[in-house]
Amino acid sequence: MKTEHDTITTPVTADILRGHLDVEATAHGLLPHRLPARARRQIPDDQLAVAEAQPSGVRLVFRTRATTIELDTLPTKRIYRGFPAPADGVYDLLVDGRLAAQATVAGGNVRMITDMVTQSSELSEGPARTARFTGLPAGDKDVEIWLPHTEITELIALRTDAPVERAPDSGRRVWLHHGSSISHGSNATHPTATWPALAAALGGVELVNMGFGGGALLDPFTARAMRDTPADLISVKVGINIVNSDVMRLRAFAPAVHGFLDTLREGHPATPLLLVSAILCPVQEDTPGPLAPDFDGGTLRFRATGDPAERAAGRLTLNVIRDELARVVHQRAVDDPNLYYLDGRDLYGEGDYAEFPLPDEVHPDPAGHRRIGENFARLAFGDGRPFANVTG
Template identity: 80%
Template sequence: MHTNENLITTPVTEELLRGALDVERTRRGLLPHRLPAAARRQIPDEQLATAEAQPSGVRLVFRTRATTVELDTLPTKRVYRGFPPPADGVYELLADGRLAARATVAGGNVREITDMVTQASELHEGPAGTARFCELPPGDKEVEIWLPHNEITEVITLRTDAPVEPPAPRDRKVWLHHGSSISHGSNAAHPSEIWPALAAAAGGVELVNMGFSGSALLDPFTARAMRDTPADLISLKIGINIVNTDAMRLRAFTPAVHGFLDIVREGHPTAPLLVVSPVLCPVQEDTPGPLAPDFDGGTLRFRATGDPAERAAGRLTLNVIRDELARIVARRAADDPNLHYLDGRKLYGAADYAELPLPDEVHPDPAGHRRIGGNFARLVFAGTGPFATAAR
C-alpha cells in the first residue's frame, strides 16, 4: 500500500457512507454492514454473515474539487477450493452521477470455501491495498465511490488532492429493497450495475440494498431491520432461496410471509410496499429443491434435486410460490391499498431466458442484470407503476 504524501488525508466517518444499516469500528477503520448488530447476533450461518457484510449498494459520498482520489481498504475475497480465484472486486467512482473511473484493490484477506454445500471455510489474512482514481473531472462535484458488491470491504483511509466536505442533503426518496443473490448482484460485473442500482438510478431514488446471497429466507430479524430503517418505498423479492434451500413447506411459508409483512408494516404502515415473486428459473419452476452444484464439463451449474410429485404434499416450487404470493397480497390488499404484487417473470421471463440465458441456470449475467433493472424501472417507477407517484 503506497501513500502519496502530497494528498490530504480525510478520516472516513459514518456520515460519508450511504446504503449501510450499521458500521463496525475496527482497529483499522470502518466495516459497513447491511444488517444492524442486533440482527447479526441472530444470524445462524456463515452464508448470511458473509453476505450482509459484503457492501452491495454501499457507497462513500462526499463533495470535492479533487482530480485524484485514493481509498485504502482491506478487502476479504471469497474463493472456492479447486477453482481459479475470481477477479478482484471493482470500485467505481461516479462524479455527479456519471461514471468517471474504476479501480481494484489487490491482496487482502482470502476466505477459502472448502465445501460448497456446508459453506465451511478457512480465512487467510493478507495486506490492505489502495484503490486509485486519477484524472477526474475538474471543479466542484459530488463523488460517490461504490464499494465492491461481492467483497467484504473494510474502509481505512481517504486521500485527495483537494479538501473533502460532507455531501449536501438529498431530497430523493429512499428505496429499501430485500431479495436474494440476484438482488445482491451475483454475476454482475460492477457494483453500480447490479439490477437494483440500475433501477434506482433510473427511478431517481436512493437505494438501500438488503439483497443477501442465499439468504432471503423470511428471517424475522431481517424484517425487524427493515421495520426500523427509514424508507419511503419498500420492495420484497420473495421465494427463490426458500425453494433452493428447501427451507419450508407451504404450511409454514404462508404464515411466514404474513408475519414478515406484519413486521415491516409496524414501521412503515402506509409506504408503498411491493411484493415481487421469483424471476424465471427453469430448473426450479416445477421441481422442488434443494439445489445442488453440478460441475459436469468443468463449469459450475445448479440443478434441483427434489421430486415434482411431492408438490401435493406441500413441497415448494417457484410456480407454487408465485400463486401463493399473489393470493396473499390480494387478500391483504383489501385492508392495505398500498400493498402491491409483481410477478417476477415480468422482470425476466421466458423470452428473456431465450435471449439471455442464465449461465449457471440460476443467476443472470451482466446483460441480464441490465434487463431486470430496466424492466423494474419501467414497471415500478414509471407510468402507473406502484412507486411512480411516491418516488417523485
C-alpha cells in the same frame, strides 16, 4: 497551511457512507454492515454473515474539487477451492451521478470456501491496499465511490488533493429492497451494474440494498431491520432461496410471508410496498429443492434434486410460491391499499431466458441484470406504477 495540491487525509466515518444500516469499528478501520448488530447476533449461518458484510449498494458520498482520490481498504475476497480465483472486485467512482472511473484492490484477506454445500471456509490474512482514481474533472463535484458488491471491505483512509466535505442530502426518495443473491448482484461485473443499482439510477432514488446471497428466507430479524430503517419505498423479492434451500413447506410459507409483512407495516404503515416473486428459473419452476452444484464438464451449474410429485405433500416450487404470494396480497388488499404484487417473470421471463440464458441455471449474466433493472424501473417507477413519483 495546506493548499489544494497537498494530500489531505479525511477520516472515513459513517456520515459519508450511504446504503448501509450499521458500521463496525475494526482493528484496521470501519466495516459497513447491511444488517444492524442486533440482527447479526441472530444470524444462524456463516453464509448470511458473509453476505450482509459484503457492501452491495454501499458507497462513500462527498463533495470535493479533488482530481486524485485514494481509498485505502482491506478487502476479504471469496474463492472456491478447485476453481480459479475470481477477478478482483471493482470500485465504481461516479461524478455527479455518472460513472467516471473504476479501480480494483489486489491482495487482502482470502476466504477459501472448502465445501459449497456447507459453506465451510478457511481464512488467510493479507495486506491492505489502495484504490486510486486520477484525472478526475476539475471543479466542485459530488463524488460517490461504490464498494465492490462481493468483497467484504474494511475502509481505512480517504486521501485527496483537495478538501472533502459532506455532500448535501440529495432529496431523492429512499428505496429499501430485500432479495436474494440476484438482488445482491451475483454475476454483475461491477457494483453499479447490479440490477437494483441500475433500477435505482433509472428511477432517481437512493438505494438501500438488502439483497443477501442465499439469505432471502423471510428471517424475522431481517424484517425487524427493515421495519426500523427509514424508507419511502420498499420491495421484498422472495421465492428462490426458500425453494433452493428447501427450508419450508406450504403450510408454513403463507403465514411466514404475512408475518414478515406485518413486521414491515409496524414501522412503515402506509409506505408503498411491492412484493416480488422470483424471476424465471426453469430448474425450479416445478421441481422442489434443494439445489445441488453440478460440475459436469468443469462448469458450475445448479440442478434441483427434489421430486415434483411431492408438491402434493406441500413441497415448494417457484410456481407454487408465486400463486401463494399473489393470494397473500389479494387477502391483505382490503386493509393495505399500498401493498402490490409483481410477478418476477415480468422482470425476466421466457423471452429473456432465450436471449440471455442463466449461465449456471440460477443467476443472470450482466446483460440479464440490465434487463431486470430496466424492467423493474418501468414496472415499479413508471407512471401509474407502485413507486411512481406522484406530486401535487
